[in-house]
Amino acid sequence: MLKENYTIELLNLKGFNVIRTAGNVITICLPVKPHICPQCKNETKKIHDYRLQKVKHLPVAHTSYTILIKKRRYRCPHCNKRFYEKNSLLSKYKSISTDLRKSVLYYASKLFNTKQIADICNLSYSTVVRIIDSIVIPKSTVFPDVISIDEFKGNTGGYKFQCVLTDPIKKKIIEVLPNKNSEDIYGHLANNDIKDRLKVNYVIMDMSNQFRSIMTNCFPNAKVIADKFHVLKLANWAMEHIRKQEQKRFTDTRRRYFKKSRFILLKRRHMLKKNKKTQLSQMLSISTLLKKAYILKELF
Ligand SMILES: [Zn+2]
Incomplete structure (x- = not known):
């Protein structure tokens, strides 16, 4: 020691x-x-x-x-x-020390191959590749006033998820990011000139803390707005939670009926046909708790 x-x-x-x-x-x-x-x-x-x-x-x-x-x-x-x-x-969002990253780059500059660098630095092959790839020339992107970021299942480059940066006003893709790894997203976005990044006033995204922290760091002037779709999903989840909880008290037949008819609860009331509205009233009359949850969801 x-x-x-x-x-x-x-x-x-x-x-x-x-x-x-x-x-x-x-x-x-x-x-x-x-x-x-x-x-x-x-x-x-x-x-x-x-x-x-x-x-x-x-x-x-x-x-x-x-x-x-x-x-x-x-x-x-x-x-x-x-x-x-x-x-x-x-540095921010990194789990490998700055000194170790510097060593990787030093050996790469001396033309050691990736396998040798991985052995010397006791890192995995893919980590060495990622560190070397992270060295990119600063770039300039014209960011719009409002940007939106979301992940999607893309399965490219060995990663299950990719992220897409869009202009929601003009409905245009700004950039597709290779994965949803915090370190990589941050490295990628922070690599843009700060003057360009300061022009972004709003960032629309899901409600994950991971993205929030990266985006507020990369776009210091931007207000973060939770995407309507994700917020509504949460309201529906909360109501579904109550439905499942309440169902446990029901007989088998009624439980199956509630499960099968759950779309009636999830759909907005004004979009239901007349017969479905009647069905909804019957369902809500069975559980006060579910009725409360449903009203809250609709109000929301
Ligand atoms: Zn203060």
């Missing part, structure tokens, strides 16, 4: 405190210091929470180390913004 001060020096972790060393796993954190709030520019030292993140780091003398970084989030008491402290070990 390495001594603590050696560890810091050998692994180029200057500025970090070592909390624990267990075999090749080293837990580190940064000392607390005042940070400037990225939103209102006031200073804060208030800690919001911590998250432990596993980071792949440089092998030293043919030994690989796993770094567990206790990432701290500060909270701004003026505007309530929560944000991560800056650290030199790792």
Whole structure:
């Protein structure tokens, strides 16, 4: 086991405190210091929470180390913004340290082949390919005022899902992103000139936190709008949850009937034919809870 001060020096972790060393796993954190709030520019030292993140780091003398970084989030008491402290070990959305990425690129520049780099850096072949591919020349894209991002099942390039960036006003595709990996989407979008990105005022997307965080970082001026389709889906899910729960109390025949007729509950009331409306009233008269859920769904 390495001594603590050696560890810091050998692994180029200057500025970090070592909390624990267990075999090749080293837990580190940064000392607390005042940070400037990225939103209102006031200073804060208030800690919001911590998250432990596993980071792949440089092998030293043919030994690989796993770094567990206790990432701290500060909270701004003026505007309530929560944000991560800056650290030199790792860039946003990455799980491989900056030093390790640099080594991969160094060996690639010395014309080592991918397999050799993977062996030296103790990374998988595909990770090395991804790191090398991430080096692209900054580009300029004319972004419209409103953009929309969504994933779709495409099955290309070895990835099940791809993402598509569109202009919802002109109904045009801006770009298809090769997968839905946070690191890749962020790398891809952040590679566009900040002047172009600042022009986007609205981003329409599903309700995933993953996309939200990437998009607000890439398009700092944009307001995030939840896609109507995804919001409605949630309202329907919530009502369906109540239907399933209520059905459990019913006899087998009635349960089957409710299951088979669920589209009557899901469809908007004004779109139902007269006989279906009667059927709906009968169904809702059986369960007060379902009736409540249905009214909420329709109101929504
Ligand atoms: Zn603030």
